[in-house]
Amino acid sequence: xxxxxxxxxxxxxxxxxxxxxxxxxxxxxxxxxxxxxxxxxxxxxxxxxxxxxxxxxxxxxxxxxxxxxxxxxxxxxxxxxxxxxxxxxxxxxxxxxxxxxxxxxxxxxxxxxxxxxxxxxxxxxxxxxxxxxxxxxxxxxxxxxxxxxxxxxxxxxxxxxxxxxxxxxxxxxxxxxxxxxxxxxxxxxxxxxxxxxxxxxxxxxxxxxxxxxxxxxxxxxxxxxxxxxxxxxxxxxxxxxxxxxxxxxxxxxxxxxxxxxxxxxxxxxxxxxxxxxxxxxxxxxxxxxxxxxxxxxxxxxxxxxxxxxxx
Amino acid sequence: xxxxxxxxxxxxxxxxxxxxxxxxxxxxxxxxxxxxxxxxxxxxxxxxxxxxxxxxxxxxxxxxxxxxxxxxxxxxxxxxxxxxxxxxxxxxxxxxxxxxxxxxxxxxxxxxxxxxxxxxxxxxxxxxxxxxxxxxxxxxxxxxxxxxxxxxxxxxxxxxxxxxxxxxxxxxxxxxxxxxxxxxxxxxxxxxxxxxxxxxxxxxxxxxxxxxxxxxxxxxxxxxxxxxxxxxxxxxxxxxxxxxxxxxxxxxxxxxxxxxxxxxxxxxxxxxxxxxxxxxxxxxxxxxxxxxxxxxxxxxxxxxxxxxxxxxxxxxxxxxxxxxxxxxxxxxxxxxxxxxxxxxxxxxxxxxx
Numbered sequence: 167x168x169x170x171x172x173x174x175x176x177x178x179x180x181x182x183x184x185x186x187x188x189x190x191x192x193x194x195x196x197x198x199x200x201x202x203x204x205x206x207x208x209x210x211x212x213x214x215x216x217x218x219x220x221x222x223x224x225x226x227x228x229x230x231x232x233x234x235x236x237x238x239x240x241x242x243x244x245x246x247x248x249x250x251x252x253x254x255x256x257x258x259x260x261x262x263x264x265x266x267x268x269x270x271x272x273x274x275x276x277x278x279x280x281x282x283x284x285x286x287x288x289x290x291x292x293x294x295x296x297x298x299x300x301x302x303x304x305x306x307x308x309x310x311x312x313x314x315x316x317x318x319x320x321x322x323x324x325x326x327x328x329x330x331x332x333x334x335x336x337x338x339x340x341x342x343x344x345x346x347x348x349x350x351x352x353x354x355x356x357x358x359x360x361x362x363x364x365x366x367x368x369x370x371x372x373x374x375x376x377x378x379x380x381x382x383x384x385x386x387x388x389x390x391x392x393x394x395x396x397x398x399x400x401x402x403x404x405x406x407x408x409x410x411x412x413x414x415x416x417x418x419x420x421x422x423x424x425x426x427x428x429x430x431x432x433x434x435x436x437x438x439x440x441x442x443x444x445x446x447x448x449x450x451x452x453x454x455x456x457x458x459x460x461x462x463x464x465x466x467x468x469x470x471x472x473x474x475x476x477x
Numbered sequence: 478x479x480x481x482x483x484x485x486x487x488x489x490x491x492x493x494x495x496x497x498x499x500x501x502x503x504x505x506x507x508x509x510x511x512x513x514x515x516x517x518x519x520x521x522x523x524x525x526x527x528x529x530x531x532x533x534x535x536x537x538x539x540x541x542x543x544x545x546x547x548x549x550x551x552x553x554x555x556x557x558x559x560x561x562x563x564x565x566x567x568x569x570x571x572x573x574x575x576x577x578x579x580x581x582x583x584x585x586x587x588x589x590x591x592x593x594x595x596x597x598x599x600x601x602x603x604x605x606x607x608x609x610x611x612x613x614x615x616x617x618x619x620x621x622x623x624x625x626x627x628x629x630x631x632x633x634x635x636x637x638x639x640x641x642x643x644x645x646x647x648x649x650x651x652x653x654x655x656x657x658x659x660x661x662x663x664x665x666x667x668x669x670x671x672x673x674x675x676x677x678x679x680x681x682x683x684x685x686x687x688x689x690x691x692x693x694x695x696x697x698x699x700x701x702x703x704x705x706x707x708x709x710x711x712x713x714x715x716x717x718x719x720x721x722x723x724x725x726x727x728x729x730x731x732x733x734x735x736x737x738x739x740x741x742x743x744x745x746x747x748x749x750x751x752x753x754x755x756x757x758x759x760x761x762x763x764x765x766x767x768x769x770x771x772x773x774x775x776x777x778x779x780x781x782x783x784x785x786x787x788x789x790x791x792x793x794x795x796x797x798x799x800x801x802x803x804x805x806x807x808x809x810x811x812x813x814x815x816x817x818x819x820x821x822x823x824x825x826x827x828x829x830x
Contacts, residue, residue: 187630188717190724194628198730205625206638212698213641216656219666236669237659279548286545293532293539298546305557308809311801312781313788314563317577318556334556337549367541388647396649399763403789414651421655422767448655455647463640466706 217452224248224445231441248446258447260409261416264328265395268412269454272332272394277387279337284345285371302339312403319404330404331397331412338393341386348382349375381465388462395454417451420444564805567798580795587799597800599775600783607760607779610689612753615697619704620746624738626705627712639709642702650763653699657691658682682768685776692764707745715741747822755815758808780804 187193194202223231223238230242252258287299315334324330352375360370376383398414405411421444536543567587569580591597622642629635645653660666661681668678681691715737723733762781769777778786784804788797 188721190721192730194730202625202628206629209622209702210638210641213645213702216660220656220659234669235673236664237666239666279552282545283549286542286547289539289542292542293535294543295539298543298550301550301553305553307812308561308805310557310560310564311798311805312784313566313794313798313801314560315556316789317563317566317573317794318560320573322555333552336552336556339553342549367545371545392647396647396652398649398651399766402766414649417655418651418767422651422658423770445659448652448659451652451655452648455644459644459647460640463643464636466643 220445220448223441224449226442228440228442236441248440248442252443252446252450257408257411257416258413258420258450261411261413262450264410265413266454268328268331268397269391269394271328272336273387273391275332276336276338276341276390276394277383280342280345280386280390281371281376281383283337284342285349285367285375287342287346288349290350302342306339316403325404326407326410328410331400332394335393335397335400338390341389345379345382345386348379352378384462385465388458391458392455413447413451417447420447564798564802566795567802569795571795571798573794583795587795588803590796591800591803596778596787597783600778600780603776604758604760604779607689607692608753608757611693611696611760612750614693615701616750616753618697618701620708620742622701623705623708623712624734627709639702639705642705644702645699646703648699650699650761650767653695654764654767657695657698661691683771685772688768688772688776692761692768695764696761707749708742711742711745712738748819751815751819755812756808757811758804 219237219239222241223234225244225246225248226234226238226241227243227245227247230238233242234240253262283302287295287302289295319325319330319334324333356374356378357370360374365373396414397412398418401412401415405415563577566577566580568582568584569577570583570586571577571580626635626638629638648656658665662668663678663680663682665682667681671678681687684691719737719741720733723737728736758780760779760781762779762785765777765779765782766785769782774782774786780800781804784797784801787793787800791797
């Protein structure tokens with residue numbers, strides 16, 4: 167793994183990334199290079215190391231785990247028994263389904279509402295543009311607090327419903343501002359020609375603006391999806407029925423509180439879960455993020471920077 | 478500001494000329510905003526020559542746009558603005574069985590109880606200590622990391638490392654604390670190897686004395702990588718000619734960093750610093766609630782957890798709401814003040830248009 171000396175492949179020659187060291191820039195000394203490599207390797211290891219041992223332990227057999235004395239660093243006997251056990255019905259399986267359902271429904275709803283709102287606000291000077299924008303922005307500076315939020319959700323009768331996990335966190339003003347920033351940047355000539363051709367605003371949005379905004383919508387959908395998937399406190403606050411708990415809450419009781427989850431079939435002697443089972447629950451909580459992440463990751467800079475610049 | 482830290486391949490293919498990255502920088506105020514050419518509407522820049530069309534004409538013209546924004550406004554009205562009104566319980570002796578309309582009014586009594594409560598001031602102290610500590614030990618890390626990554630010449634290696642360090646940002650707090658538990662907990666990897674080598678196990682996860690270090694390292698693990706994204710963009714916006722000129726004038730690597738790189742990052746650093754200061758009273762709520770049982774309230778109680786435990790857990794709704802309202806109002810004042818300071822420093826601040 168060379169860090170600083172490799173000449174970039176020709177494909178990058180036209181890229182705006184500096185493909186090779188410019189003439190005025192001196193080669194760093196051996197010492198500086200070593201420090202760089204060590205620091206970067208440490209950073210990468212700090213992120214990937216824990217994930218490696220957790221995934222490995224989740225697929226290791228009981229014998230391998232006992233031999234390692236806990237977490238497994240060197241692959242031994244591989245088995246998917248832990249996953250079979252937690253996914254064959256019971257608390258974890260149900261929690262996965264709840265989380266998937268809430269995440270899918272929530273993300274869809276959030277995206278529809280946010281894209282519509284962002285497009286509706288993408289033309290400064292339109293009717294009620296400024297009042298609506300201010301209505302949104304004020305909520306970024308003052309939030310009512312936990313207690314009134316709880317009282318509201320409870321008076322709406324949403325306690326112990328999945329809507330309590332979706333509606334209160336349905337829109338993020340920050341995400342709407344990012345989308346709006348992108349929509350405002352779209353060349354107006356294109357929108358004008360659509361209008362001259364007789365397209366309504368709805369049609370302009372769905373057939374012209376959205377197809378041009380795939381990258382930014384993908385990033386925002388990821389932000390929303392990750393938000394729903396990771397939401398933990400809303401469920402603690404609004405859900406009392408343990409059968410309705412999402413995966414994050416189950417993960418906490420299972421891994422952090424050492425609770426043997428009731429209803430879990432056949433967890434050893436009924437005491438704390440064996441390491442492989444715990445790790446398997448941790449991995450389940452990561453998997454959706456790891457699956458979607460690679461496809462969206464490359465658009466981050468664009469998505470986030472538009473928000474930061476246009477804010 | 479450019480978005481130049483990613484390769485060409487990462488950019489969405491523009492379907493029309495001018496639809497790509499370059500047009501993102503077009504100032505919104507310069508865009509004509511009328512639906513029909515004969516009805517110009519005033520943008521923020523106010524460069525329209527004809528007077529504003531009357532409201533009715535403008536409403537008819539922009540009806541669809543208003544309807545599009547409506548669902549979000551309704552949701553915010555219900556879930557953000559109604560709870561603001563719900564803060565009236567802070568002035569009541571609220572009981573869930575009686576409801577807001579019938580609960581007795583007690584004026585400022587809840588507030589004076591909060592102010593006189595040592596537990597509240599402990600929460601304030603912990604909050605501010607955590608904020609200050611993280612400002613010193615967390616805040617500079619993304620800057621240093623961004624400069625280090627920016628110095629890598631190989632773009633592929635650079636984007637690979639970026640992809641890796643962004644990842645933990647997308648993990649939940651439950652997951653991050655679980656990962657730390659597995660590595661540093663009583664039965665975790667660290668203690669497992671310490672014991673295997675005959676050393677004494679160390680108590681990391683439940684030790685109140687080192688809790689500040691623990692939560693700061695968790696925050697760094699989760700978010701320091703994500704933090705570099707803004708700095709990388711700022712770095713790529715620095716004109717390479719400046720470096721070249723400095724190098725020609727005999728400035729070495731460190732001098733260039735001091736006189737070119739850091740001034741180039743100045744506005745971003747000031748902006749983020751001010752944002753963080755304005756947000757002083759908010760420190761990782763989920764992160765702390767998850768570990769409160771393990772280390773105890775003395776080390777981990779912050780304002781948000783105080784509100785939750787007194788209000789929701791102990792059922793003292795009005796008291797919790799009063800503490801929450803104090804926090805919300807002070808936060809609002811801090812954000813506004815921080816933005817003022819940003820303007821004084823000549824930076825654009827948070828909500829300039």
